[in-house]
Amino acid sequence: MVGRCGGLPLAIIVLGGLLASKATFYEWDTVHQNINSYLSRANGQEQRLGEVLALSYNELPYQLKPCFLHLAHFPENVEIPTKKLIRIWVAEGIISLVHNEGEGEEALEDVAQRHLTELVARCMIQVVEKSSTGRIRTCQMHNLMRRLCVEKAYEENFLLEINSWNVDELRGTSRARPVGKVRRIALCLDQDVDMFFPSHLKSHHHLRSLLCFHEKTARLAEWGLMKSFFNKCRLLRVLNLEGIQGQGGKLPKEIGFLIHLRFLSLRNTKIDVLPPSIANLKCLMTLDLLTGNSTVQIPNVIGNMHKMRHLYLPESCGGSIERWQLGNLKNLQTLINFPAEKCDVGDLMKLTNLRKLEIDDPKFGHIFRSHNLQFSHLKSLFFVSYEDISIVHVALGCPNLYKLHIDGPIKNFPEPHQLSSKLVKLKLMGSGLLVDPMPTLEKLPNLSLLELQLDSFIGKQLHCSQNGFPQLKSLVIHEMSNLEEWKLDKGAMPSLIKLKIENCTKLEKVPEGLRFLTTLQDLEIRSMFAAFRTKLEKGGEDHYKVQHVPTVVFCYCDY
Numbered sequence: 001m002v003g004r005c006g007g008l009p010l011a012i013i014v015l016g017g018l019l020a021s022k023a024t025f026y027e028w029d030t031v032h033q034n035i036n037s038y039l040s041r042a043n044g045q046e047q048r049l050g051e052v053l054a055l056s057y058n059e060l061p062y063q064l065k066p067c068f069l070h071l072a073h074f075p076e077n078v079e080i081p082t083k084k085l086i087r088i089w090v091a092e093g094i095i096s097l098v099h100n101e102g103e104g105e106e107a108l109e110d111v112a113q114r115h116l117t118e119l120v121a122r123c124m125i126q127v128v129e130k131s132s133t134g135r136i137r138t139c140q141m142h143n144l145m146r147r148l149c150v151e152k153a154y155e156e157n158f159l160l161e162i163n164s165w166n167v168d169e170l171r172g173t174s175r176a177r178p179v180g181k182v183r184r185i186a187l188c189l190d191q192d193v194d195m196f197f198p199s200h201l202k203s204h205h206h207l208r209s210l211l212c213f214h215e216k217t218a219r220l221a222e223w224g225l226m227k228s229f230f231n232k233c234r235l236l237r238v239l240n241l242e243g244i245q246g247q248g249g250k251l252p253k254e255i256g257f258l259i260h261l262r263f264l265s266l267r268n269t270k271i272d273v274l275p276p277s278i279a280n281l282k283c284l285m286t287l288d289l290l291t292g293n294s295t296v297q298i299p300n301v302i303g304n305m306h307k308m309r310h311l312y313l314p315e316s317c318g319g320s321i322e323r324w325q326l327g328n329l330k331n332l333q334t335l336i337n338f339p340a341e342k343c344d345v346g347d348l349m350k351l352t353n354l355r356k357l358e359i360d361d362p363k364f365g366h367i368f369r370s371h372n373l374q375f376s377h378l379k380s381l382f383f384v385s386y387e388d389i390s391i392v393h394v395a396l397g398c399p400n401l402y403k404l405h406i407d408g409p410i411k412n413f414p415e416p417h418q419l420s421s422k423l424v425k426l427k428l429m430g431s432g433l434l435v436d437p438m439p440t441l442e443k444l445p446n447l448s449l450l451e452l453q454l455d456s457f458i459g460k461q462l463h464c465s466q467n468g469f470p471q472l473k474s475l476v477i478h479e480m481s482n483l484e485e486w487k488l489d490k491g492a493m494p495s496l497i498k499l500k501i502e503n504c505t506k507l508e509k510v511p512e513g514l515r516f517l518t519t520l521q522d523l524e525i526r527s528m529f530a531a532f533r534t535k536l537e538k539g540g541e542d543h544y545k546v547q548h549v550p551t552v553v554f555c556y557c558d559y
Contacts, residue, residue, distance in 0.1 A: 053144065053145060053148045054148065056122065056123075056124060057124075057148060057152060060122075060124075063096065063115065064115055064118060064119060066094040066158075067089060067094060067095075067112075067115045067116070067119065068119060068124060068149060068152075069149065069152060069153045069156065069158045069159065070085075070088070070089060070092070070094065070158075070159075070184075071085075071125065071141055071146070071149055072146070072149045072150045072152075072153035072158070072159050072161070072186070073159060073161075073184070073186040073211050073213075074141075074186075074213070075186075075188055075213050076143060076146055077140070077143070078140070078213070079128050079129070079138040079139070079140055080125075080138060080139050080140060080141075081137070081138055082113075082116060082135075082136050082137060082138060082139055083137075084265075085116070085139075086109055086112040086113060086116065087109070087263060087285070087286045087309075087310055088209075088211070088238055088240070088263055089112045089115075090108045090109060090112055090262075090285065090309075091237055091238050091262035091263035091285055091286060092208065092209060092237055092238055092262075092263075093237070095108050095111050095112045095115070096111070097111065107333075109309075109333070113135075113136075116136060116139070117136070120136065120139070124141075124145060125139045125140065125141055125145075126139060126140050126141070126142065127139055128140050132402075132403070132424050132425040132448055132449045132474075133379075133402050133403070133424045133425070157181060157182060158183075158184065159182065159184045159185070159186060160182040160184070160185050160186070161185075161186045161188060162185060162186070162187050162188065162189070163188040163189065181206065182206075182207075183206055183207060183208040183209065184207075184208060184209040184210075184211075185204075185207060185209070185210050185211070186211050186213065187210060187211065187212045187213065188213045188214065189212075189214060189218060193212075193214075193218045193219060193220050193244055194219075194220060194221050194225065204232060204233055205232050205233060205234070205235070206235065207233045207235065207236055208235060208236060208237050208238065209236070209237060209238040209239075210233075210236065210238070210239055210240065211238065211240040212240055212241055212242065212243070212244055214243055214244075217243065217245060218243055218244045218245065219244075219245060219246070220244055220245065220246035220247075221246065221247060222246055222247045222248055223246040223247070223248050223249075223250060223251060223252055223271070224248070224252060225246070226246075226251075226252055226254070226255075227252045227254045230252060230254035230255050230256075230257050230258060231254050231257055233258070234257050234258060234259070234260070235260055236258050236260065236261055237260055237261060237262045237263065238261075238262065238263040239258070239261060239263065239264050239265070240263070240265045241264075241265065241266055241269055242265045242266070242267045242268060242269070242288075243267070243268045243269070244269055245268075245269055245270045246269070249270055249271055249272040249273060249293075250271070250272075250273040250275070251266070251271050251273065251274055251275060251278075252275065253275040253276070253277045254277075255275065255277060255278060255281070256275065256277025256278060256279070256280040256281070257280075258280075258281060259280050259281065259282070259283065260283055261281050261283060261284060262283050262284060262285045262286070262307075263284075263285060263286045264281070264284060264286070264287050264288070265286070265288040266288060266289055266291050267288045267289075267290045267291065267292075267312070268290070268291065268292045269291050269292070270291055270292050270293060271291045271293070271296065272291065272293045272295065272296050272297060273296070273297040274289075274296065274297065274298050274299060275299070276299045276301070278299065278301060279299065279301035279304065281305065282304065282305055282306070282307070283307055284305050284307065284308055285307050285308060285309045285310065285331075286308075286309060286310040286311075287302075287305070287308065287310070287311055287312065288310075288312040289312055289313055289314055290312050290313075290314060290336070291314060293314060294314060294315045294316055295314060295315070295316040295317075295318050296313075296314040296316075296317065296318065297318040298313075298317045298318065300322045300324055302324060302326065302329075303324055303325040303326050303327075303328055303329065304328075305329070306328055306329065306330070306331070307331060308329050308331065308332055309331050309332060309333050309334070310332075310333060310334040311329075311332060311334065311335050311336070312334070312336040312337070313335075313336060313337040313338075313339055314337065315337060315360060315361075316341075317339045317341075317342055323342060323343065323344065324339060324342045324343045324347075325343075325347065326343050326347045326348075326351070327344075327346065327347040327350035327351070328350075329351060330350075330351075330352075330353060331353060332351050332353060332354060333353055333354060333355045333356065333377075334354075334355060334356045335351065335354060335356070335357050335358070336356075336358045337358060337359070337360055337361075338357065338358070338359045340359060340361055340367070341361070345367050348367060349372065349373075349374070352374070352375065352376070352377065353377055354375055354377060354378050355377055355378060355379045355380065356378075356379065356380040356381075357375070357378060357380070357381050357382070357383075358381075358382040358383070359382070359383040359384065360382075360383075360384055361384065362384040362385055362386045362407075362408060367383070368383060368385065368389055368393060368394050372397075373393055373394065373396075373397030373398070374397050375397060375398045376398075376399060376400060377400065378398045378400065378401060379400060379401060379402045379403065380401070380402060380403040380404075381394070381398060381401060381403070381404050381405070382403075382404075382405040382406075382407075383405075383406065383407070383408075384407040384408055385406070385407070385408030385409070386408060386409075387408070387409070388409045388410065388411035389406065389408060389409065389410055389411060390410075390411050390412060391406070391410055391412070391413060391414050391418075391419075392412065392414045392418055394406075395414050395418045395419045395420060396418065398420070399420055400420060400422060401420045401422065401423055402420075402422055402423065402424045402425065403423075403424065403425040403426075404423060404425070404426050404427070405425075405426075405427040405428075405429075406427070406428055406429070406431065407429040407430060408429075408430055408431070409430065409431060409432045410428070410431040410432065410433060413433060413435060413437055413440060414440065415440065416440050416443035416444065419440070419444060421444065421445055421446065422446060423444050423446065423447055424446050424447060424448050424449065425447075425448065425449040425450075426441070426444075426447060426449070426450050426451070427450075427451040427453070428451070428452055428453065428456035429451075429453045429454045429456060430453075430454045430455060430456065431455075431456035431457070432455060432456070432458055433456060433457045433458065433459070434458060434459060435459070436457065436459055436461065436462055436463060437452075437456075437457060438462050438463055438464050438465075438468070439463070439465070439468075441469070442464055442465060442468025442469045442492070443468070444469075445470060445471065446471055447469065447471060447472055448471050448472060448473045448474065448495075449472075449473065449474045450469075450472060450474070450475050450476070451475075451476040451478070452476065452477055452478070452480065453476065453478040453479060454478065454479050455479065455480060455481055455482070456480070457480055457482075457483070458480075458481075458482050459482060459483075460482055460483065460484045460485065460506075461483075461484065461485045461486070461487065462477075462483065462485075462486045462487065463486075463487040463489075464486075464487065464488045464489060464492040464493060464513075465489050465492060466489040466490060466491035466492055467491050467492070467494075468489075468492045468493070469492060469493045469495075469496070470494060470495065471495055472493050472495060472496055473495055473496060473497045473498065474496075474497065474498040474499075475493070475496060475498070475499050475500070476500045476502070477500070477501050477502070477504060478500070478501075478502040478503060478504075479502065479503045479504065480504045480507075481504075481505070481506065482506060483504050483506060483507050484506045484507060484508065485507070485508075486507065486510070486511045487511055487513070488511035488512070488513030488514060488517075489513055490513055490516045491516070492513060493517060494517075494519065495519055496517050496519055496520050497519055497520065497521050497522065498520075498521065498522045498523075498524075499514075499517075499520060499522070499523050499524070500523075500524040500526065501524070501525055501526070501528065502524075502525075502526040502527050502528075503526070503527040503528070504528070505528065505529060507528075507532070508532070509532070509535055509542050510536065510542060510545055510546065511545075512545065514545045514546060515544060515545045515546075515548070518548065520548075520549050521549070521550055521551060522549070522550075522551045522553075523546055523549045523551065523552045523553070524553045524555070525552070525553070525554050525555070525557055526554075526555040526556055526557070527555070527556045527557070528557045529557070529559060530557055530558055530559060532557065533554050533557040533558075536552065536554075
C-alpha cells in the first residue's frame, strides 16, 4: 500500500493514520482494496495524493465527519485554539453524550476532546502546541488536507466562506449557490466588515453559526449595523465576533432575539455596555466578555443562564448594584474573573463542577482561607491575595489540581503528601516563604513546570536534592532578592529542558550540578550583573557548567 502512495510523504502519513485505526486483518484488507480502487482513478501524483486524502475522509466514523468539516471555518495556516474549537462543537450540537455503564455520562467537552485526539491520530490534523498537562492547545491542518476539507464542506453544503475575494460576487447576482441554504458562515474580512453587515443578510434566516476571522483589526462603522442581523438570524447558535470593533461600544438590544444562542464571544470588541435583553439568552453555554475594556456594564441576569458552562468576565462588572446570584450555575466549568464584589462567597462554594477558576482581585483572596473549601473537580486555579493564605486548605479542598498559580503571601507551606500528586504546573509570586520550598516541591511526581517569582522565597539558599523533580521540564527563578546560593545535587531534575534565571542579583553563580543536566536545551540569564554573565561565557570560570547547553541567552546583563 505504501508503494501505491508514490513516495508522497503526506499520503503515506495519512494512510498510516487510517490503518492505525483498524484493528483486524480484515479491516486492513478492506483498506487495501479501497486504496486500489481510489488510486485507479488517479492520473499523476497530485491526483494520487487527493484520492488517498479522500479515502481518509470517507473512512471517518459518522461522529467524526462533522468535526472534521467544521475545521473548514478556520483560514489557511491559522493555528486553531482547541478550547474554543471544542466549545463551538458542543454549542453547535455536533457532539453527542456517551453513556458508559457504571461510570455515568462523560462531559460533552471530554467527548469532543477525544474526537479531536482521534483526528490527530488519523493524521488529519497536526498538533502545533501542547499545554503543560499534555492537552492539545493549538492545532493546524496541512494545506492540502484543508483543501479537501473545504471541498467536502462545500459539496455537503456544510459551510460558506466569505472573504475579500468573493464578498462582491456573493452580494450580486452571481452563479454561486444560494447562500440562504447554508447554515454556517466563516467571515474572513478585515476592514471590509461593513460590506457584510447588513447587505448579505436577506436570505440568511437559516443561519446557525457565524465565525469571524481577521488578520488586522476589523472595523464596524457602528454596532447598530448588527440590528438587522440579530433580527433576521434568530436561529443562530454560535456567534463569534471576536476582534470586531464598532463605534459606540453598546451591543444592540436586538441581541435578545437570539434565544437559541449557545456560544457568544465578544472578546476584544471594546464593547462596554450589554443590554438587559441578554436575559433572553438562556441557552448560552459559553459567554466571553473579555472585551478589552477593564469595566463592562452587565445587567444582573447571568445567574439565570443555568446552562452556562464557560464564563469569561471582565476585570470589573459595572451596571446593577444588586447582588448577583451565581449559585444556580451548576453546570459551570470555567469561571474567569469571579465578580466577588457582586457575589456572595457562598455562591462560589456552590459551583462544585468548576474545572478552572481565576480570581484576579486581591481583596477577595480570603475566600481561600476557608476550611469549607471543596472543589473536587477543579483542575486549574489562579488567585491573588493581600492576606496570608494557607496552601494546606487549598490543597485539601482542591485534591485534583493540575495547575496552581498563587500571587500573594503564603502563611505556611504544606507537606508533600498534602499537595495533589497530579500537580503539573505551579507558579508562586510574592509568597514571602521563609523556609526553602524545594524539599517539598521536588517530591511532586508529575510537576513539569515551576515558577518562583517576586520573592516567593526570601531565604538565602535553595537546595534541590538527588532524584528530586523527576518530571520537571521548565524552571523559572525570578526576582529572588535575598537568594545567594542555589545547590543542585547530581541526579536532580533529570528531565529539565528550559531554565530561566532573572534579576536574582545576590546570586553569585549557577550551581555545580548544572553540568549534570544533560537534557537542558535552553538557558536564559536575564537582568543579572555583568560579572555573573562573564563567569558563564567562554573562558569564564563557570563556563564548564553550561558548555553542553545548545542555547544560552543573556539579556540585560551589562550592569
